[in-house]
Amino acid sequence: MEEFLEKISEILEVESVNLSDNLEDFDEWDSLTSLSLIAMIDSDYNISVTNDDIREFKTIEDVCNFVKIS
Amino acid sequence: MRLSFKNKKITGVLSVLPENEVHFKDGINEYNFTEKQSLKLAKIMGYGTRRIASESTTVSDLCVHGLEYLFENNYLNKDEIDALILVTQSPDYFLPATSNVISGKLNLKEDLICMDINQGCAGYEVGLMQAYMLLEQPAISKVVLLNADVLSKKVSKRDRNSHPLIGDGATITVVEKSDDDENIELFMKSDGKGSESLKIPAGGFKMPSTPDTAIMNEDVSGNYRSLDNLVMKGDDVFNFVMTRVPEMMNQVYNELSINDDNLDYYLFHQPNKFMLEKLADKLGVDRSKMPNNITEIYGNGSGITVPLNICHNLGSTIKNESYDVCLGGFGVGLTWSLLVCKLGKLDFCEIINYKE
Secondary structure (H helix, E strand, C coil): CHHHHHHHHHHHCCCCCCCCCEHHHCCCCCHHHHHHHHHHHHHHHCCCCCHHHHHHCCEHHHHHHHHCCC | CEEEECCEEEEEEEEEEECCEEEHHHHHHHCCCCHHHHHHHHHHHCCCEEECCCCCCCHHHHHHHHHHHHHHCCCCCHHHCCEEEEECCCCCCCCCCHHHHHHHHCCCCCCCEEEEECCCCCHHHHHHHHHHHHHCCCCCCEEEEEEEECHHHHCCCCCCCCCCCECCEEEEEEEEECCCCCCEEEEEEECHHHCCCEECCCCCCCCCCCCHHHCCEECCCCCEECCCCCEECHHHHHHHHHHHHHHHHHHHHHHHCCCHHHCCEEEECCCCHHHHHHHHHHHCCCHHHCCCCHHHHHCECHHHHHHHHHHHHHCCCCCCCEEEEEEEEEECCCEEEEEEEEEECCCEEEEEEECC
């Protein structure tokens, strides 16, 4: 879990993230960070994520649930 | 599907690029994003310069220019061409076939097969497949494969998805019968259910272009394009490439009993640098064996990126050396293909400019 949150922090260019944080609240959250997220989840977890999936994500926790990280 | 060939050889590759070069930064104000966002995009995806055809330049112009260059330099004798195959998605006309137009402009002999094929990102492998099949015939000794597109004309300047990567150009590959019996192994698959992933919705017979199809609309990511423009679902394409290409690569390794030690280069289609880096990592292939610099230097010219890759990255050595290579194409259709062969000792391997 911690490792996954670190990777998300890196993509969002922040020190750390919390499960309850809203993705929309991050300055860096845009279509490019979405792609970085798609690429990271594919390479590190071998799971395909689409932009439609990503539009359903409201919080960091939603991303974790999708990747089944707990 | 796997097709096997023998006694055929690529003997030369020429790339013909429009002289006009544009830079990523030139178009940055058109995008509905901050400059910081756009510069970050360029850095991650690997966007730089691109070659763009002028309004009046067409596929036949680029191909005729390149073929005349080959005739003038005695790299190719026009009377020896038995078939002219053109792979393009931006033909001069719906009809006649642009390959016929090219043969007419160059006054080629009548004992000639002309054929246009509608394919994009996997267009080099599809074109080579057709060339190899024709070369099985006793009457055919030399096939000229043309890959050419000027798709930049169909991409919206306000589409940050596709505009920063699109490029134009043509390549000419000469394929001949050969005495060496090295195997050529071609793997190819199609999935028409993914045909919406890369598309120009309007302009064909299903949806003719009208003033309405030219209206620009904003998508959920802030890009503007019309139905006349090319639209690419970047996430779908990314996921498709990252799943289907590794699957096929494993099939190639298994069926041919080889691994990446047996291959000198992976000369793959280059949508952008980012995707090729991720693909190399996923395949466990050293990034240096899978060149990824074509789109940032010339733009992504659809089916021409593989032959342009050969000219740009191997042009200085491939006239004397020979390599075991895996060519790869993946995209529009959806279509994906891998081709394992020996490539080398070419008679010519150059890049020339088309002056407009």
